[in-house]
Amino acid sequence: MKYHSALKSIKYFESLEETNYFKIKDSVAFHHDVINSDSLPKEYDNCDVLYSEPSWSGGIKKFDTRANTKTTYDSYANAINNIIEKKNIPIFLIVGVKDSKKLIKPDECHETKIHNAPARLNVYNWNYKGSLKNNYSIINHLSNYFNCVGDFSCGYGNTGEIFLRNNKSFVMSDYNKKCIGYIKKNFHEILQQK
Numbered sequence: 455m456k457y458h459s460a461l462k463s464i465k466y467f468e469s470l471e472e473t474n475y476f477k478i479k480d481s482v483a484f485h486h487d488v489i490n491s492d493s494l495p496k497e498y499d500n501c502d503v504l505y506s507e508p509s510w511s512g513g514i515k516k517f518d519t520r521a522n523t524k525t526t527y528d529s530y531a532n533a534i535n536n537i538i539e540k541k542n543i544p545i546f547l548i549v550g551v552k553d554s555k556k557l558i559k560p561d562e563c564h565e566t567k568i569h570n571a572p573a574r575l576n577v578y579n580w581n582y583k584g585s586l587k588n589n590y591s592i593i594n595h596l597s598n599y600f601n602c603v604g605d606f607s608c609g610y611g612n613t614g615e616i617f618l619r620n621n622k623s624f625v626m627s628d629y630n631k632k633c634i635g636y637i638k639k640n641f642h643e644i645l646q647q648k
Protein backbone atom coordinates (compact mmCIF):
# COMPACT_ATOMS: atom_id res chain seq x y z
CA MET A 455 0.00 0.00 0.00
CA LYS A 456 1.25 3.48 -0.82
CA TYR A 457 0.97 6.16 1.82
CA HIS A 458 1.46 9.91 1.81
CA SER A 459 4.52 10.76 3.85
CA ALA A 460 6.73 13.80 4.40
CA LEU A 461 9.79 11.52 4.49
CA LYS A 462 12.21 12.01 1.60
CA SER A 463 12.59 8.25 1.09
CA ILE A 464 8.88 7.83 0.26
CA LYS A 465 7.59 8.66 -3.19
CA TYR A 466 5.24 11.62 -3.60
CA PHE A 467 3.08 11.42 -6.73
CA GLU A 468 3.56 14.94 -8.13
CA SER A 469 1.77 14.46 -11.44
CA LEU A 470 -1.64 13.46 -10.07
CA GLU A 471 -4.75 15.36 -11.11
CA GLU A 472 -6.00 17.81 -8.46
CA THR A 473 -9.45 16.61 -7.47
CA ASN A 474 -12.09 18.25 -5.27
CA TYR A 475 -14.62 15.50 -4.77
CA PHE A 476 -14.80 11.78 -5.52
CA LYS A 477 -17.67 9.41 -4.77
CA ILE A 478 -17.49 5.63 -5.04
CA LYS A 479 -20.52 3.51 -4.08
CA ASP A 480 -21.58 4.84 -0.67
CA SER A 481 -18.14 6.30 0.13
CA VAL A 482 -16.70 9.74 -0.53
CA ALA A 483 -13.33 11.55 -0.53
CA PHE A 484 -12.97 15.31 -0.86
CA HIS A 485 -10.75 18.35 -0.42
CA HIS A 486 -11.01 19.91 3.04
CA ASP A 487 -8.61 21.79 5.33
CA VAL A 488 -9.54 20.98 8.95
CA ILE A 489 -8.19 24.37 10.06
CA ASN A 490 -10.76 26.25 7.98
CA SER A 491 -13.84 25.26 9.97
CA ASP A 492 -14.63 24.49 13.58
CA SER A 493 -16.43 21.24 12.82
CA LEU A 494 -16.20 18.45 10.26
CA PRO A 495 -18.36 18.78 7.10
CA LYS A 496 -21.81 17.11 7.11
CA GLU A 497 -20.52 14.12 5.11
CA TYR A 498 -18.88 12.94 8.35
CA ASP A 499 -22.30 12.63 10.05
CA ASN A 500 -22.55 9.14 8.46
CA CYS A 501 -19.45 7.84 10.25
CA ASP A 502 -19.65 5.56 13.27
CA VAL A 503 -15.88 5.86 13.93
CA LEU A 504 -13.03 8.30 13.20
CA TYR A 505 -9.50 7.03 12.53
CA SER A 506 -6.64 9.20 11.32
CA GLU A 507 -2.88 9.40 11.04
CA PRO A 508 -2.48 13.19 11.29
CA SER A 509 0.70 14.87 10.15
CA TRP A 510 3.40 15.05 12.79
CA SER A 511 4.77 18.50 13.61
CA GLY A 512 7.97 17.88 11.66
CA GLY A 513 6.04 17.12 8.46
CA ILE A 514 3.70 20.10 8.32
CA LYS A 515 6.01 22.36 6.29
CA LYS A 516 6.41 19.81 3.51
CA PHE A 517 2.71 18.89 3.46
CA ASP A 518 1.85 22.61 3.30
CA THR A 519 4.12 23.12 0.29
CA ARG A 520 2.48 20.20 -1.51
CA ALA A 521 -1.00 21.51 -0.67
CA ASN A 522 0.07 25.03 -1.68
CA THR A 523 -0.91 26.57 1.64
CA LYS A 524 0.61 27.74 4.91
CA THR A 525 -0.46 26.45 8.30
CA THR A 526 1.12 25.79 11.68
CA TYR A 527 1.19 22.62 13.76
CA ASP A 528 -0.50 24.48 16.62
CA SER A 529 -3.50 25.49 14.51
CA TYR A 530 -3.71 21.93 13.12
CA ALA A 531 -3.63 20.47 16.65
CA ASN A 532 -6.33 22.98 17.73
CA ALA A 533 -8.53 21.90 14.83
CA ILE A 534 -8.06 18.23 15.76
CA ASN A 535 -8.91 19.06 19.39
CA ASN A 536 -12.15 20.73 18.20
CA ILE A 537 -13.05 17.54 16.36
CA ILE A 538 -12.34 15.42 19.43
CA GLU A 539 -14.51 17.71 21.57
CA LYS A 540 -17.44 17.78 19.16
CA LYS A 541 -17.60 14.19 17.91
CA ASN A 542 -19.07 11.85 20.43
CA ILE A 543 -18.11 8.65 18.59
CA PRO A 544 -15.03 6.41 18.97
CA ILE A 545 -11.92 8.25 17.74
CA PHE A 546 -8.51 6.68 17.05
CA LEU A 547 -5.45 8.78 16.24
CA ILE A 548 -1.92 7.60 15.50
CA VAL A 549 0.32 10.30 16.87
CA GLY A 550 3.99 11.00 17.45
CA VAL A 551 5.16 10.74 21.05
CA LYS A 552 6.16 14.42 21.20
CA ASP A 553 3.07 15.75 19.38
CA SER A 554 0.60 13.88 21.57
CA LYS A 555 1.16 16.55 24.26
CA LYS A 556 -0.66 19.13 22.10
CA LEU A 557 -3.77 16.98 21.79
CA ILE A 558 -6.57 16.47 24.30
CA LYS A 559 -5.63 13.76 26.79
CA PRO A 560 -7.00 10.48 25.43
CA ASP A 561 -9.11 7.98 27.38
CA GLU A 562 -6.51 5.37 26.45
CA CYS A 563 -3.03 5.55 24.98
CA HIS A 564 -1.26 2.48 23.53
CA GLU A 565 2.20 1.94 22.08
CA THR A 566 2.19 0.90 18.43
CA LYS A 567 4.17 1.36 15.19
CA ILE A 568 3.53 3.20 11.98
CA HIS A 569 5.69 2.13 9.04
CA ASN A 570 8.19 0.70 11.56
CA ALA A 571 8.45 3.92 13.60
CA PRO A 572 7.28 3.95 17.24
CA ALA A 573 3.99 5.81 17.65
CA ARG A 574 1.03 6.13 19.96
CA LEU A 575 -2.56 5.16 19.43
CA ASN A 576 -4.72 7.77 21.17
CA VAL A 577 -8.19 6.42 21.86
CA TYR A 578 -11.23 8.55 22.71
CA ASN A 579 -14.71 7.26 23.63
CA TRP A 580 -13.81 3.57 23.31
CA ASN A 581 -12.12 0.68 25.10
CA TYR A 582 -9.72 -0.76 22.51
CA LYS A 583 -8.94 -4.47 22.74
CA GLY A 584 -7.61 -5.16 19.25
CA SER A 585 -4.18 -5.67 17.70
CA LEU A 586 -1.49 -3.05 18.33
CA LYS A 587 1.07 -4.46 15.91
CA ASN A 588 0.91 -1.49 13.56
CA ASN A 589 -1.43 1.05 11.94
CA TYR A 590 -2.73 -1.43 9.34
CA SER A 591 -3.61 -4.09 11.91
CA ILE A 592 -5.49 -1.43 13.91
CA ILE A 593 -7.53 -0.28 10.88
CA ASN A 594 -8.27 -3.91 9.99
CA HIS A 595 -9.50 -4.55 13.51
CA LEU A 596 -11.72 -1.44 13.42
CA SER A 597 -13.22 -2.50 10.09
CA ASN A 598 -14.63 -5.59 11.84
CA TYR A 599 -16.46 -3.46 14.41
CA PHE A 600 -17.54 -0.36 12.53
CA ASN A 601 -19.34 0.30 9.24
CA CYS A 602 -18.22 3.73 8.09
CA VAL A 603 -14.86 5.24 8.96
CA GLY A 604 -14.01 8.94 8.79
CA ASP A 605 -10.43 10.13 8.16
CA PHE A 606 -9.93 13.92 8.03
CA SER A 607 -6.22 13.73 7.01
CA CYS A 608 -6.50 10.80 4.65
CA GLY A 609 -3.42 11.14 2.39
CA TYR A 610 -3.59 8.31 -0.17
CA GLY A 611 -6.50 6.78 1.69
CA ASN A 612 -5.20 3.61 3.36
CA THR A 613 -7.91 3.89 6.01
CA GLY A 614 -10.71 3.87 3.45
CA GLU A 615 -8.98 1.27 1.29
CA ILE A 616 -8.99 -1.25 4.15
CA PHE A 617 -12.63 -0.51 5.00
CA LEU A 618 -13.61 -0.81 1.31
CA ARG A 619 -11.78 -4.15 0.93
CA ASN A 620 -13.72 -5.38 3.99
CA ASN A 621 -17.05 -4.32 2.42
CA LYS A 622 -17.40 -1.24 4.60
CA SER A 623 -17.52 2.44 3.64
CA PHE A 624 -15.54 5.63 4.26
CA VAL A 625 -15.66 9.42 4.39
CA MET A 626 -12.19 10.90 3.84
CA SER A 627 -10.69 14.32 3.25
CA ASP A 628 -7.31 15.99 2.91
CA TYR A 629 -6.16 19.56 2.23
CA ASN A 630 -4.05 18.27 -0.66
CA LYS A 631 -6.21 17.86 -3.78
CA LYS A 632 -3.64 15.50 -5.31
CA CYS A 633 -4.34 13.02 -2.50
CA ILE A 634 -8.00 13.00 -3.57
CA GLY A 635 -6.71 12.58 -7.15
CA TYR A 636 -4.74 9.51 -6.04
CA ILE A 637 -7.85 7.97 -4.47
CA LYS A 638 -9.91 8.73 -7.58
CA LYS A 639 -7.27 7.10 -9.81
CA ASN A 640 -6.83 3.93 -7.73
CA PHE A 641 -10.00 3.04 -5.87
CA HIS A 642 -12.07 1.78 -8.85
CA GLU A 643 -9.38 -0.86 -9.28
CA ILE A 644 -9.79 -1.97 -5.65
CA LEU A 645 -13.48 -2.62 -6.23
CA GLN A 646 -12.69 -4.58 -9.41
CA GLN A 647 -10.20 -6.78 -7.54
CA LYS A 648 -12.82 -7.83 -5.00
Ligand SMILES: C[S@@+](CC[C@H](N)C(=O)[O-])C[C@H]1O[C@@H](n2cnc3c(N)ncnc32)[C@H](O)[C@@H]1O
Nearest residue numbers: 457458487488509607608609610611612628629
Ligand atom coordinates in the same frame (compact mmCIF):
# COMPACT_ATOMS: atom_id res chain seq x y z
C1 LIG B 1 0.83 11.11 7.59
S1 LIG B 1 -0.15 11.68 6.30
C2 LIG B 1 -1.52 10.55 6.26
C3 LIG B 1 -1.16 9.29 5.52
C4 LIG B 1 -2.40 8.49 5.18
N1 LIG B 1 -2.86 7.72 6.30
C5 LIG B 1 -2.22 7.65 3.93
O1 LIG B 1 -2.87 6.59 3.83
O2 LIG B 1 -1.50 8.06 3.01
C6 LIG B 1 -0.88 13.14 6.98
C7 LIG B 1 -1.84 13.86 6.04
O3 LIG B 1 -2.38 15.00 6.70
C8 LIG B 1 -2.69 15.94 5.69
N2 LIG B 1 -2.89 17.26 6.34
C9 LIG B 1 -1.98 18.03 6.97
N3 LIG B 1 -2.55 19.18 7.41
C10 LIG B 1 -3.87 19.10 7.07
C11 LIG B 1 -4.97 19.97 7.26
N4 LIG B 1 -4.84 21.18 7.86
N5 LIG B 1 -6.21 19.58 6.82
C12 LIG B 1 -6.34 18.37 6.20
N6 LIG B 1 -5.32 17.51 5.95
C13 LIG B 1 -4.10 17.88 6.40
C14 LIG B 1 -1.49 15.85 4.74
O4 LIG B 1 -1.76 16.36 3.45
C15 LIG B 1 -1.22 14.35 4.74
O5 LIG B 1 -1.84 13.72 3.65
